[in-house]
Amino acid sequence: MSMQEVSMPKAWVMAARPQTLPAAAAPVFVGVGLAWNDGVFALFPALAALIGAALIQIGTNFANDYYDAVQGADTEAREGFTRVTQAGIIEPTAVKRAMYLTFAAAILVGTYLVYVGGVPILVIGLISVASGIAYTGGPYPLGYHGLGDVFVFVFFGVIAVMGTYYVQAAAVLAAPLSIGVPAGTVTAAAFVASLPIAAISTNILVVNNIRDRREDATTGKRTLAVRFGYRVSRVQYVALMVLAYATPFWFVLTESSFGALLPLVTLPLAVSVTQTVLTKTEGAALNPALEQTGKLLAAYAVLFTVGLAI
Numbered sequence: 632m633s634m635q636e637v638s639m640p641k642a643w644v645m646a647a648r649p650q651t652l653p654a655a656a657a658p659v660f661v662g663v664g665l666a667w668n669d670g671v672f673a674l675f676p677a678l679a680a681l682i683g684a685a686l687i688q689i690g691t692n693f694a695n696d697y698y699d700a701v702q703g704a705d706t707e708a709r710e711g712f713t714r715v716t717q718a719g720i721i722e723p724t725a726v727k728r729a730m731y732l733t734f735a736a737a738i739l740v741g742t743y744l745v746y747v748g749g750v751p752i753l754v755i756g757l758i759s760v761a762s763g764i765a766y767t768g769g770p771y772p773l774g775y776h777g778l779g780d781v782f783v784f785v786f787f788g789v790i791a792v793m794g795t796y797y798v799q800a801a802a803v804l805a806a807p808l809s810i811g812v813p814a815g816t817v818t819a820a821a822f823v824a825s826l827p828i829a830a831i832s833t834n835i836l837v838v839n840n841i842r843d844r845r846e847d848a849t850t851g852k853r854t855l856a857v858r859f860g861y862r863v864s865r866v867q868y869v870a871l872m873v874l875a876y877a878t879p880f881w882f883v884l885t886e887s888s889f890g891a892l893l894p895l896v897t898l899p900l901a902v903s904v905t906q907t908v909l910t911k912t913e914g915a916a917l918n919p920a921l922e923q924t925g926k927l928l929a930a931y932a933v934l935f936t937v938g939l940a941i
Contacts, residue, residue, distance in 0.1 A: 633710070637720050646715045646726060648692045653925055654787055654835060655688035656681060656931035658828045664936030668888075671815070673802040676747050679740055681794045685755070686737035688787075691763040693730035695774075697723055698767035701776075703850055734760045747763025748801045748816075749809030755794055761785055777855045777936050783836050788829020789822065796821040820886070824939065825873035827894065831928040836922055837868045838908055842917035861912065868908050872901055876929065880937070893938035894931045900925055 637645070657699055659681045660926035666672045700716035715721040741756040765780055766773050773782050797816045805813035840847070840856040841864050848857045856864040876898060904923040911917055 633705040638720040639721075642720045643729075645713055646693060646696050647689045648727070651688055651692060651835075651924060652685055652724045653929035653932070654832050654886060655791075656685040657832070657928050658788060658825065659684055659793030659795045659826050660932045661801040661828055661939065662792045662799070662821070664939035665792075665821055666796050666799040667940040669800070669818075669820075671796075671800040671803040673747075673799040675800040676744065676802045677795065679743050679747075680798055682776060683737050683744065684791060684795075686733055686740065687759055687763055690730055690733035690737060690760070691766055693733060694764050697726040697730060698772065702767070702772075731762070733833040744798050744806050748798045749807070749811075749813075750803075751809070751812055751843065752794070752801075755790060760791065762786055768837055774854065775852050777853055777858050779836055779840075780833050780855055784829040784833045787832045789825040792825035792828055793817065794819045796824075801893065820882070822879060824935070825882050827878045827935065828928070828932060830871035831924065831931060833869050834871050835921065835924050835928065837864055837871070838917055838921045839907065840864060840866075841912060842914050842921070844912070859940050865909050869905060872905055876901065879935070879938070888939070889940045890938035891935065896934060897927055897930045900930070 659677065662680070663677050665670065666677070670892040673918070683874075696714050696716050712722075716723050716726050725803060738756065738758060741752070744756065745753045762773070762782055763786075765771070766779060767775070771780055798816070800816040801809060801813055821889050836858075840854040841861060843852075844856040844861065847854050855867065876895065879894060882888040900923065903929060904920050907916055907920040907923075911920070
């Protein structure tokens with residue numbers, strides 16, 4: 632794909648990768664559903680959390696596009712979606728500048744959340760932005776050393792859900808600019824609710840890494856799929872799916888919340904995409920599986936949000 636074939640607005644959309652935004656929105660939705668159920672829903676902190684999460688996701692996408700290209704991890708053999716830096720569609724310096732501007736916008740939105748949630752949100756926000764850059768950039772890129780899965784599980788799952796719940800609860804229960812962690816803002820339920828989102832979000836990366844295993848091995852990108860092979864990555868995918876679909880039963884057992892079982896409606900889609908992941912390695916099959924895992928995350932999150940809220 633050359634410069635002439637893609638308009639600049641379309642190229643920037645490609646670089647931002649809007650198809651990944653469900654991964655940013657899903658944890659916010661779940662945090663809102665749980666806050667609603669607990670009587671601590673707060674509209675403006677929830678909206679700010681959603682916008683901030685989307686900006687961090689887009690900034691991370693720009694960082695991946697830029698650093699994977701300049702470090703040689705993206706090559707002509709890549710089977711995934713087009714990366715604009717590697718393809719020569721947008722100049723590397725422009726993508727890098729867009730990355731910093733997007734993260735700056737996330738920090739700007741975060742200033743309001745720091746006012747609401749205090750020092751804990753300041754710390755979480757700065758670490759999230761730094762990790763978004765460090766995923767593929769910096770002296771020790773997380774994604775190049777098998778730590779990408781941990782990054783996604785923690786930041787796009789656990790911290791994103793618990794952080795969304797925290798800023799709403801802090802807005803309702805505590806004074807602005809708290810130094811410590813106000814009572815009632817960090818709960819076991821918020822942590823448990825984060826696990827399915829963390830699991831399915833990580834599985835998006837697992838599919839990506841299975842698909843790219845051969846190319847990553849030649850370019851020095853040591854993902855878990857490269858380090859341990861297809862079998863371990865497939866076991867990881869199945870284990871994370873099991874975690875996602877077992878978690879709702881915790882709410883049934885501890886809170887008699889049968890609404891939390893609503894995500895089980897998506898189980899047929901989960902089984903279908905898992906069968907593909909267990910049997911295929913080529914991009915022609917795994918690119919659709921990647922999209923289906925993203926759709927599964929979105930559907931699961933919406934149903935889980937409704938289930939928790941009621």
